[in-house]
Amino acid sequence: MDISGSSSSKSNSTGQGRFTYVFRRYSRPFIKGTESVRGMMLDVILALIPVVAWSVFSFGWRALAIVAVSSLCSVFFELIYCRISRKKSSVSDLSAVVSGLIFGLTLPVTVPLWLPAAGAFMSVVVFKQLFGGIGKNVINPALCARALLYPAVSLLSVVTPAGCRFNSVAPVLSKEAVASVLGSYEPPSVYRAVDYITGNTEGTIGEISVILIIAAALFLCLRKTVSWHVPAACAGTGLLLIFIPALFGFDINEALTAVLGTLLFNAVFSATDPVTSPVIPAGKLVYGAGCGIIAMALFLIFRISGMYIAVPVMNLLSKPIDRFFIMVQNKKHTQGGLKRENRLENREITNI
């Protein structure tokens, strides 16, 4: 290895060619694991692919058009925003694709196609980038947009049963078109358990197949992309609140049809958004349970799909929840003194 002229750089001639190395002070650690935001988002996209496929199978090609418009517009708005505000483009971390996919999958198949585009604009530009970009937003962008567009979605579309396929990709479906497709389809009078599990009920395009959503949740938990706390707590409380009335002989079919899919989908994909959920495991459980309770309360009182409101509300509480549990933990350590002692013991001793 020879030292080249400059004192701060050195050339190295070994077997295959020369390498230059500039001496600089780097901070520890020097090695980086393989985790990346892009990798995590890629996992979510992978988990969503079967859900999208099922939506196309159950609702026809229009479902794909909705999801495509929503995710492509998200990417497009992100690009434009970064260009205009001269920020480094954050498209490559794939978070825009994910929020677009999630937003699209929470829509019924009969919405006009400008709606996913509007939702993409609201979620990416208003609720994400204007807050400072990924990591700075306080509320989950996709669900916040969905909550604000809730009235528009209810006015402009009808929820249709799975199996009733819309293949038209016209920007706006006319009432007659919807009626004619619906007319040619005979939904079963009552859904059986197997219908709920496979996703043969009615609802928005992504929120019907229980089994695919659970599979996605398992995949994401195994990949450690999301921790099990939030989905388990959220789905657990929600399901409890759905099934408790059944013990008293109430008919829960309506609740199952209206809530089951959206509860699970959002418990797995929206409530787990790391940016807007707590970090401390105990906090995650409380937060998840909170989402489930609020969603069910909204359904029972107002008959609306409560997750779109429950998650943003709990998002606002996630930092206070964390802080509460950190304070509780700190107290325990200083009062009991037990755990703290353990920690000190665990520290490296070099010598006596």
Added chain:
Amino acid sequence: MYGSSYFDDRISVPESLTMDLTKGEAIGTVLISAECGRAVLVKAGDPVFIGQKLSEGDNEEAVFASLSGTVTSVTVSDKATYIEIKNDGVGKTDPECAPFGKKLKDSTPEDIIGIAGRAGIRECMTGEYLHRKLRGISSGTDSIVIDCIGKNPFLPIPGIIARERSASLINGIKILIVATGARKAYIIAGDGSDRMLDHLKELAGRAGFVRVLEQKNGMTEYPHAVTDKMIRKLTSDSAGRYAVFGPEACLDIYKAFSSGIPCVSKSLTVGGDCVKRASNITVPLGTRIKELLKISGLNKKPSRIIVGDPLTGRSMTGPDETVTIATEAVYILSDEVSFASTPGACIRCGKCADICANGVIPVYIVRQAAHDRPPLITYGAENCTECGMCSYVCPCGIDIVGKIRRVKERL
């Protein structure tokens, strides 16, 4: 599994001691620095031999030739005096180096402390001089503990010594037993399920007072360290008052006792994803690190050259940096695996808090570091050992350790 890439499979950790370069012509020159102002006993052109004293003074002030050859230059700067020696490839030892006159059973602790001092032996992990350490602990110690686990999976030498240099290790332990007045010794090693520790166990059994204790996953887990709790658990609380030594010091004291050669070489790991032949090698002290790079060969453009391991080491400071007793490893990393701090925001994934073994909650400290005042809640920052795992796992590439350090300064 021991010996393969167990921490991060992009970087393999060499599994055995492969080369001894203290003899032969592999190393061209060494650069030895003597304390500033100390009289130097050689001048340019003088022939020197391995172990020959190069500067005035006893014990820690003395420096020794680590190669046999010719002194090519003696340079005095305001920091130190640098003596450069050109290798003649003969590897002749200084005739003044001779085995210690007495048998071990007739030696006193003072004798051993004297040998350690004259040989300039230091503990690799802490840099502490062995003779000082021995002086500090020589009364009332029940046992000595040899830490063959080391600091982390990127530093395999202590484990390799237990596996491959068992005889010298046990001999060194016998000497330290005399020096400390202890009655028993424990060697804490990684788990020996691969039978690699069998030889050591056999020798320990023959010696009688030495026991080999196996720590499950001792070599592969990180952060790991021999802790008080671990010692008490492994010895079932029979260690009593103990002192911990590194295995390198055992080998060095054995060498000094049996041949009179002072501490002039160092075994270290050369690894990283840029290195063609990752290896554990023994080199003379004062070898320039760039010579090690030449020997190992590079296959990619290096982006970080690290003295020490990739988690807790430091970046190489300049082209003339040499191997010292504290150089445990040299890792050369390419851009692909290097940590590059990015200005991006934390996505609060919580991975940093999950991985921390000391209960720190780095995710909130990252937010805190931006403020200029002492934090109200510390989130455990005071317990941070700067092991580096949080930065390692952070998907956003946030320099968490740097930020924690900043917060700690304000505590």
